[in-house]
Amino acid sequence: VSEAPPKEARSGIGSALNNIGTTYIDLGQYNRALEVLQQALEIRRALGKREEEATILGNIGSVYNLLGEYSKALEFFQQALAISKELGDHSGEATALNNIGAVHDNQSQYTQALEFYQQALKIRKAIGDRAEEATTLNNIGNLYIKQGQYSQALEFLQQALAISKRIGDRSGEATVLNNIGNIYDNQSQYPKALEFYQQALAIHKEIGNRANEGNTLNNIGGVYKSLGHYPKALEFYQQALEIH
Template sequence: MRQQLVFPKHKVNIIYVPAIFYRQVLLHSFLLFSFLLIPIAANAVDITQQLHRPLNSSVGRQSRDEADSLLNIAEQQYASGYANKTIASCLRALELYHLIGDLKAQGLTYNLLAKAYIQLGSLKEAEDALRRGLAIARDTKDFQSQVFVLNNIGTFLLQEGEATAAGQTVEDALSIAHDVKNIEGEGLSLSNLGLVAARLRDYNKAIKLYENALLFRRQTGDTIGEANTLNNLGDAYLASRNYQDTIASYGEAMRLAKTNRDRTNELRAIDGLVTAHSAVGRYERAFDLLEQRLALAKELQNLREELKSFESYAQLYKQQGNYSTARNFYERAIILARTLEDSKQEVQLLDQLTKMLQKKG
């Protein structure tokens, strides 16, 4: 959400809020997608086991094995930042799951497909995948999945700037979650309603919704959900210019995520802390956090997260007027964008670099 600004107590004239942070928060539906699999993968069982269903024909079994293998590969490709390859694997898996008539597996695949499309900024395709997943959940009367899919659609609509429609969609999800006594779904829905309030710049309401969401998430021991909501809370405090609570919320999210090896929320918390500390002139701390971020991205062997780290470094050095070092990091990010075959990201980075050099000249 572009409402991310800065926080109080220190008077600062120049505020560093990197573009990469805006995009991560705006497109942080991928954080919510992790919850979409919870109804099926609550015990973190191997995905092949999750999808296994006995078939009568050897052809059917062969198709299932191939489809399950493709979906496993797609998960790995997505985790490594290869969105285009993820899409290709998902589409082939979908063909096979359609062939054998496995609706639950199709729902899982559509959800992953939507994540990959969102990562590439292909929002029309992402919306189509989301709505197909919702149709499957309704056809199978899977109310628990409906809660999570509706939340993801609500997040998507929020990205598209349709806050009212997003709020209505998430309210529907909250109502279903309440009716079926799905505490986990209630926590997620309240957290997303906080996002809607924040988009409408009602930060006080957003903070209250996030705090309420935390109560539900802590009841279920949903540490990933708790860290996600803490990051949302940090966003709201940041937009409200409440420096102290901003750093406290992101810091708590980072500690919780690190303890649970929840790398997605850990990276997001680091990004928030980089923005917060930079805003009050604590550049040494910001660079220390970026060093941690880059090390984590390399540990995960996630080229896309490495790219984001390089871009954040570039933004921070540019903010300090160190254009030569900023240029070096932009160029490293551009190389990774080409490696990932992400032409849109490459063009954006080249544009940022060109504008910086023109300003320097």
Template sequence: MIAVNCKFYLKTSILLFICLFQLNKIEAKSVPEEELKHTLALSNRFPDSAFIQLKKCYHQALADNNKKIIGICLQQMGKICYAQGHYAQSLEYHQQADKIFKQLNEQDLLADNLNDMGVVYYQNFNKKSSRKQYDQALRLYKITNNNIGLGETYGHLGHLYEKERRYDSAFYYQRHALKEYQKAGYKQGEAKIYENLGSIHEDLVRYDSAKYYFDESLKLYKAVNNEVSSIEVINNLGDIFRKTGDYKQALKYTRTALSLSIATKNEYQQASAYRDIAKSYNLTGQNDSAYYYMELSRKHVLHLYSDESNKQMSFLQIIYSIDKKNDEIAALENSKKVNLVISIAVVVVILLLIIMGALTISRQRLKLRENRAIAEKNQQLNLAQQQQLELKSRELTTHTLQVIQHNNFLDSLRTKLDEMIKEDKRDQKKQLQQLVRQLNQNINHDQQWKDFTQIFEQLHQSFFDSLKAHCEELTVNDIRLIALLKMNMSSKDMAVIFGISQDSLRVARYRLRKKLNIGQGDNLSTFIQTI
């Protein structure tokens, strides 16, 4: 039972944690959007503060990689720059937002941004590009069936044609805009279109129609509590009465607009109202009053321009400060990145050097071990060869000693037999002579010389080949004599081995000297040792 309860509590805790995590994610996503709504409202009165707030939101979105918020921030910064008269900067921000919305395939946001770009192009007197932006926005709004967006775009197109004095087209698009706003139930948009229609009729000197549309616009603006737009429409109505000769009614509406503009601290509308009052007084012949109000209008206009210039300067200073700060931050980050890259590169180089050093040391150690192994092997081979040579040398010496002993024995036996023959015992003479001949044959047996030659060649390789290079006319006995001389054997032992006297040995040595072309002062044994 306890185990079941533990499992239940564990599952409940996990589910609760997941829910809290999801809620945090939703709140994190909604916070930037709430901030953007606040900055949009703030931008009308305090554009510099709104711009700073947008920049902070923009950098936070960059850190969070929230592309949608990045795009919205760029779009709103473009709107603020446009309101401050910085059209080039405004267009740059809108173009950046355009790229992001295209990547995200946010069609409504993209269309809204295209409308803003169209307005900027229009203010730059690039009507062709402006129309292009509006057409693209119109296609997107039709896809998403966005009535408010369609109404706004149709309104822009109507305004564009109005300024070109193509009034039929202007009426066509303004009426389309009105239908779309009415479908959406968007009274603010309807009021704006009624105002636009009134302006077109005013341009066409259709003052009754103009008054009708201005009245409809004013009703809707009041319904949505839009005092700023209401002031402008009231001023327009005052213009209609003035143009139709009803100066009293014109002054009434213009003074109402003046009161509202003073209450809302709208200096632009104040200047406009003072100017319209001056016009009315001028038409009634009250030139002193006309001059007074025109002067008030001029003062407000000058103050307005001065104030606008100061605001623009302040705004430019803010943009400059923000850009400078961002550049410094970017430079610092780049410096950190460069330092990080350099540090990584240094570490990598050091590691590579350590690895290369270790490999070099390892190779050197391996090479030393190999050289040591080769040296030891060569030493063992040399030792084995030396031992083998010593063994062969001992065998040759032993063999030679055996031959000498054997020949000594046979020589002594031959001497005794010669003595027995000299005793002149006739019955033994023939047999003894035969025995002596056999002994003579055994003294210089060829097999013993073959064994000797084989051992000698193992000790002195290629000796006989080098010897023949000096003289090719050497006999077998000459070669045997040279081999014994190479062994540094005494003349006595050589005479015993050959079975001849030492005098005969001297003769053999003399003949050998002549064959080898050895000079009279040169030693035969020394010459043979050098071969």
């Protein structure tokens, strides 16, 4: 006669499945991620672990967002938001709000995106979550870049950069430096763009973030192309290609 595993064992299985699911996300294997995360979700619901259920709902929402299935992404993020509010989990609430903002952002619905980002930012400031505050500031900065509002973008990105430096978040610092480079690049201020891209590139190399290193190499290649320095542009494009 088979026995159901005890609660503790099932909880451990649920955690392991969630970890496997997020690893599949990192690997870009989204269908596998969904399959595993759905199993983790069923276990969390059966055990009544509401906070962890919200986390997994958020992870599933992130997969749908990456797949461009935005209505499904919103559905899962809104479920996560409702649970976090019900539990008084302010960190989880801010994460869900930020994620909902990102879905609107990806659909160029900038007014709605900004509204949700601002709500997330307010909570993250209130609870002192500096790393996630910087993430949301960066998101708002990028949103303004997309709209060509460069002075506002720079204001938010400089705030994000200051926080990332203060807390020693090298990955976050490099991301923001790259995005500030984008502002100057878009304004044809190529020496300044190169300055920020080179700073970002050095950090990406230092921490071994190959994907972002490739992205920044590509950006540097673009600057040299815009300047008409084609052999130099080709050199950076080829380095980016080797990584991608």
